[in-house]
Amino acid sequence: MRIAIVGSGLASLAAYATLRHRGVPAEEIAVFGTHEDPLEVWRGRAAAIRQTRMRSESEGHLGAAAWPGLALHERDPRAWLATAANRYHPPVALFLRHAERVVARTGWERSFVQRRVERLAAVDGGFELDGDGPFRHVLLATGHPGLARPIPGAVHAYEPHDYAPQVTIVGAGMAAAHEWLNALAAGSEVVSVRRREPTRRPLNVPRPLLTKRGLDAYHRSSPEEHAATLRTLSQPSYPPGARWDEPLRAAEREGRFKVAAEVNGAPQVICATGFLEGFSHDPLLARLVAEHDLPTHDRWIVLAPDSTVPALTNGRTLTIAGVAGQWAFPAADTIAGAKYAARAFARRCRTR
Amino acid sequence: MSYTLRGRIQSRLAAAVSPLVVALALQRWWAIELVALMLAIQLVLDLVYDRLLAYQPAWLALPLGALELGLVYGAVRALDVMWPLGWMLALFGIAWLSGQIFAHAIFPRARLEYGESGGELGRVGAATAVAVAVTLVGGLGAAYAVRPPTVHLHGTVQGPLVIDHAETLVGGVVRGGIVVRASHVTLKHVTVVGGQYGVDVEHAQHVMIDHVRVVRPVLDGIRALDAGVMISDCSVTSPAGGLVTGILISYSMGRPMSMVEGCTIAGTREGIATHSSAVSVMNNHVVGTTERGILLGEMSMDMATHNTVEGAKGIGIICMDHSMCEIEHNTVAATQPDGNQDPTRGGVGIEAFFYAEAKLSHNTVIASPGGMRAFDNSIFTSTLPGM
Numbered sequence: 001m002r003i004a005i006v007g008s009g010l011a012s013l014a015a016y017a018t019l020r021h022r023g024v025p026a027e028e029i030a031v032f033g034t035h036e037d038p039l040e041v042w043r044g045r046a047a048a049i050r051q052t053r054m055r056s057e058s059e060g061h062l063g064a065a066a067w068p069g070l071a072l073h074e075r076d077p078r079a080w081l082a083t084a085a086n087r088y089h090p091p092v093a094l095f096l097r098h099a100e101r102v103v104a105r106t107g108w109e110r111s112f113v114q115r116r117v118e119r120l121a122a123v124d125g126g127f128e129l130d131g132d133g134p135f136r137h138v139l140l141a142t143g144h145p146g147l148a149r150p151i152p153g154a155v156h157a158y159e160p161h162d163y164a165p166q167v168t169i170v171g172a173g174m175a176a177a178h179e180w181l182n183a184l185a186a187g188s189e190v191v192s193v194r195r196r197e198p199t200r201r202p203l204n205v206p207r208p209l210l211t212k213r214g215l216d217a218y219h220r221s222s223p224e225e226h227a228a229t230l231r232t233l234s235q236p237s238y239p240p241g242a243r244w245d246e247p248l249r250a251a252e253r254e255g256r257f258k259v260a261a262e263v264n265g266a267p268q269v270i271c272a273t274g275f276l277e278g279f280s281h282d283p284l285l286a287r288l289v290a291e292h293d294l295p296t297h298d299r300w301i302v303l304a305p306d307s308t309v310p311a312l313t314n315g316r317t318l319t320i321a322g323v324a325g326q327w328a329f330p331a332a333d334t335i336a337g338a339k340y341a342a343r344a345f346a347r348r349c350r351t352r
Numbered sequence: 353m354s355y356t357l358r359g360r361i362q363s364r365l366a367a368a369v370s371p372l373v374v375a376l377a378l379q380r381w382w383a384i385e386l387v388a389l390m391l392a393i394q395l396v397l398d399l400v401y402d403r404l405l406a407y408q409p410a411w412l413a414l415p416l417g418a419l420e421l422g423l424v425y426g427a428v429r430a431l432d433v434m435w436p437l438g439w440m441l442a443l444f445g446i447a448w449l450s451g452q453i454f455a456h457a458i459f460p461r462a463r464l465e466y467g468e469s470g471g472e473l474g475r476v477g478a479a480t481a482v483a484v485a486v487t488l489v490g491g492l493g494a495a496y497a498v499r500p501p502t503v504h505l506h507g508t509v510q511g512p513l514v515i516d517h518a519e520t521l522v523g524g525v526v527r528g529g530i531v532v533r534a535s536h537v538t539l540k541h542v543t544v545v546g547g548q549y550g551v552d553v554e555h556a557q558h559v560m561i562d563h564v565r566v567v568r569p570v571l572d573g574i575r576a577l578d579a580g581v582m583i584s585d586c587s588v589t590s591p592a593g594g595l596v597t598g599i600l601i602s603y604s605m606g607r608p609m610s611m612v613e614g615c616t617i618a619g620t621r622e623g624i625a626t627h628s629s630a631v632s633v634m635n636n637h638v639v640g641t642t643e644r645g646i647l648l649g650e651m652s653m654d655m656a657t658h659n660t661v662e663g664a665k666g667i668g669i670i671c672m673d674h675s676m677c678e679i680e681h682n683t684v685a686a687t688q689p690d691g692n693q694d695p696t697r698g699g700v701g702i703e704a705f706f707y708a709e710a711k712l713s714h715n716t717v718i719a720s721p722g723g724m725r726a727f728d729n730s731i732f733t734s735t736l737p738g739m
Contacts, residue, residue, distance in 0.1 A: 067456060208407055211353070
């Protein structure tokens with residue numbers, strides 16, 4: 001085997017599907033991860049926040065090619081019109097069915113090796129993973145390094161939970177927005193605790209930053225500007241629209257939804273505060289950086305625009321996908337980001 | 353999609369393969385010229401779009417397409433070229449639709465990075481774009497090299513002038529008539545004085561007669577026999593005898609559809625007459641004819657729309673002899689009886705005669721004692737009350 005993917009989530013599946021689409025045999029790829037089902041973690045989180053629609057639009061799917069998107073799978077002209085107007089958000093159930101088809105079609109299980117990789121070492125001809133290898137091309141997609149839980153003992157939004165009559169929800173991003181509506185729908189009174197007002201944005205990042213048009217300027221910017229952009233984009237945001245605003249306004253009028261600056265001793269506190277941030281929380285990445293003296297800036301590993309680690313990509317390839325790949329692609333923690341890294345990785349893997 | 357400028361241009365050129373193939377299949381220079389004109393306008397617009405649109409949602413393709421169509425049509429009018437409108441719209445539609453299919457389906461499948469590359473197509477796509485550009489430039493060059501010669505007439509030429517090869521004749525005065533015996537002939541801004549026929553076209557097609565003035569013809573002002581002609585903005589006046597027909601198109605059913613548009617005809621026996629032909633007669637002004645203003649006859653399949661017929665003796669507009677006509681939005685005024693006591697010629701504004709079928713709508717008939725009438729097993733049909 002000459003190619004390894006470390007991680008067993010959506011970013012890994014996107015990379016695997018892209019490689020297979022490019023004609024790389026399953027036998028040439030090893031996928032190291034802790035979950036044989038690459039949808040397991042994401043499915044659990046979506047279920048925990050009762051998410052029914054994707055934030056992403058039609059292209060937010062795991063197929064290697066952008067077309068056909070999920071809207072065409074709906075066989076409903078209204079979905080096709082909505083996708084032309086950027087108003088189509090695929091149902092989570094449809095996305096999961098599609099992802100299951102990708103898993104089955106690509107032969108994921110033939111490449112999957114159930115194992116947590118602790119150490120990656122650069123060696124002649126590639127990389128060793130805990131002594132296995134060498135693999136000439138490696139893609140690391142280790143995912144979020146853990147849930148951010150600023151209040152010890154509180155339940156996290158991405159963990160299974162129900163709603164008490166009075167709920168305090170900490171955070172102001174996409175998960176928090178779901179939780180406000182869920183708790184209100186369950187009849188709870190909700191206090192939203194936030195440090196700042198959330199940004200209202202259809203997608204995680206402005207659309208030009210998903211393509212070369214915006215990325216070129218981003219890649220040319222200085223490391224300080226890079227980091228400033230990433231910090232700005234990591235502020236909590238959720239989409240604009242009546243779907244979100246009307247239930248909140250109605251609940252405010254009824255006195256069931258309030259905003260507060262501090263947790264006020266409510267019986268149930270839910271942390272919709274996302275994930276731990278930065279490579280240092282990920283043992284594999286932290287060790288990789290330390291052992292190979294890789295350049296970093298603030299909480300990010302410095303990457304080339306094509307998501308590779310420049311110091312370790314020279315005849316061999318080390319690509320970082322998923323949230324840890326934000327230096328190359330600000331929306332790296334989205335499906336579009338996973339595919340961005342996957343496509344660049346697949347281009348390099350074609351070189352035997 | 354957030355296009356880069358290079359992405360817009362490469363995508364635009366590569367997607368032009370479809371209309372270019374259609375244009376080449378048509379084997380008509382005007383089609384290649386039209387595709388080139390469309391592309392030129394679109395590429396200029398791409399420079400504007402690049403500045404204005406950081407992100408272009410899919411729905412925007414519709415208003416932008418409408419804008420581009422309007423500009424292409426405006427350019428065609430401004431350039432004063434006579435390309436067939438139907439084909440022009442069809443080619444534009446093919447270009448627009450194929451552009452959408454390429455941008456949203458074919459390119460993203462053929463090149464996985466298409467979206468994130470801002471529409472840039474890589475080496476293969478760039479080569480395709482260059483090939484399209486080279487084909488168009490080469491095609492235009494070839495069209496220019498083999499284009500019919502243009503002859504500018506100065507002063508007065510004694511005719512009859514016989515044209516027996518593709519040629520564009522511009523300006524001047526021809527005495528004794530012009531005889532056209534070849535296809536792809538264009539007459540522009542020519543004045544013809546006298547002659548049996550002012551302009552006589554036989555067994556030819558793609559003949560354009562634009563801004564031609566015929567004065568004092570003996571038989572017909574413009575005659576087309578077994579021919580496909582596009583006549584626009586002409587005038588036929590001062591007939592030399594009582595039997596003159598302003599424009600006569602006959603026995604041309606096997607030729608491409610003819611058109612008579614924007615002409616003024618005064619004082620002839622018949623204004624515009626068709627026999628066994630398919631002709632679109634529109635926006636013409638026919639005044640003071642002594643027998644019939646507009647005649648659509650002998651199994652013709654014609655349309656007469658937005659014409660004005662004034663002061664005709666006998667009949668304003670007639671659809672006759674097994675013809676099928678669409679007569680819409682015409683104004684017929686002051687039609688007078690010709691004095692023969694024959695009701696079919698008794699100042700009838702619009703008439704169907706002898707097994708003819710005329711579909712009428714939105715016509716206005718004023719001060720014509722015969723009104724609108726069907727005779728001798730003919731019928732009027734109408735989608736509107738009052739016709």
